Amino acid sequence: xxxxxxxxxxxxxxxxxxxxxxxxxxxxxxxxxxxxxxxxxxxxxxxxxxxxxxxxxxxxxxxxxxxxxxxxxxxxxxxxxxxxxxxxxxxxxxxxxxxxxxxxxxxxxx
Amino acid sequence: xxxxxxxxxxxxxxxxxxxxxxxxxxxxxxxxxxxxxxxxxxxxxxxxxxxxxxxxxxxxxxxxxxxxxxxxxxxxxxxxxxxxxxxxxxxxxxxxxxxxxxxxxxxxxxxxxxxxxxx
Numbered sequence: 001x002x003x004x005x006x007x008x009x010x011x012x013x014x015x016x017x018x019x020x021x022x023x024x025x026x027x028x029x030x031x032x033x034x035x036x037x038x039x040x041x042x043x044x045x046x047x048x049x050x051x052x053x054x055x056x057x058x059x060x061x062x063x064x065x066x067x068x069x070x071x072x073x074x075x076x077x078x079x080x081x082x083x084x085x086x087x088x089x090x091x092x093x094x095x096x097x098x099x100x101x102x103x104x105x106x107x108x109x110x
Numbered sequence: 111x112x113x114x115x116x117x118x119x120x121x122x123x124x125x126x127x128x129x130x131x132x133x134x135x136x137x138x139x140x141x142x143x144x145x146x147x148x149x150x151x152x153x154x155x156x157x158x159x160x161x162x163x164x165x166x167x168x169x170x171x172x173x174x175x176x177x178x179x180x181x182x183x184x185x186x187x188x189x190x191x192x193x194x195x196x197x198x199x200x201x202x203x204x205x206x207x208x209x210x211x212x213x214x215x216x217x218x219x220x221x222x223x224x225x226x227x228x229x
Contacts (some may be wrong), residue, residue: 002154035215037155038229044205045155050173083165088155092213098171099145099157099213 003028004089004102010033017078022072022089028100030090034072036065039086039104048087049074081109092094112136114144114206114220121226129192130223132206139187140164143209145216146180146191150166150202161189172225196227 005023014019022034036053037045047056049065052072064075072089089102117131121164130142145160159170163182170180189206204223207216 011169014216033212033214035210039155044219045207045216045219046219047210050210050217051212056217064192069215086154090155090215096172099160099212101147101155101157 002103003093003100005092006087006094006102006105008103009108011104011110012079013110014079014081017075017077018079018107019076020074020087020089020107021044022074023092024070024072024100026070027095028093029067029068029072030070030093031094034065034067035090036063036072036074037090039087039088046089050100076107077090079109084108084109111201112208112218114208114218116204116206116220116223119224119226121228123229124198124227125195126191127194128196128224128228130188130204130226131188131219133186133188134208135187137208140184142158143213144173144189145181145207145209146178146189147205147207148174148202148211148214149205155205158191163187163189197226198229199226200225201227 036049040047052067053065086104093100115133146158148156157172160179161168161180163184182189206220208218210217
């Protein structure tokens, strides 16, 4: 059972937009910045979004992030088949004094 | 280029000890926290613990406290994850990752070390 809650899967057609939710509580998302990671099978996770809505250099602006209260959302526009991957949210939990992740969401681009 | 180079595949028997490593390059290793993350087969990411190489200040997730030991040798820019007595349930991919400016994200990841524990 992950500390942060994500839907197990989402899907959308190429060219469309999809959002992935991440729910936490006042000790984690409610108090700390949120990050998002993309992971393809057999590879390491890659940072997509940090500080709720910032993109590292090289990440296209099709990827966006937001936070409201104790929830966060990753948005992906203009979906491509190459976006099919697992997506994880993460943050710091001030009560646990530890990092935490969501359970991951598998994105299928139909 | 900032990189984290992890040690290779490990195949061990239950009860054996193991030390895997993560060597940083392209940045000042001592002053960035290094985290370890577990991914069991077909499962999600689990944050295990983190170390600040400059003074070896270490924090563990409650789930992993007492199960593993995280250490670092800043003189060779390397962090370690150690088990004293492996169990079959330790079979997983283990990633090291550099913490960003804030504790809430990890900006550089190693490629991972596969650990298989089987009799």
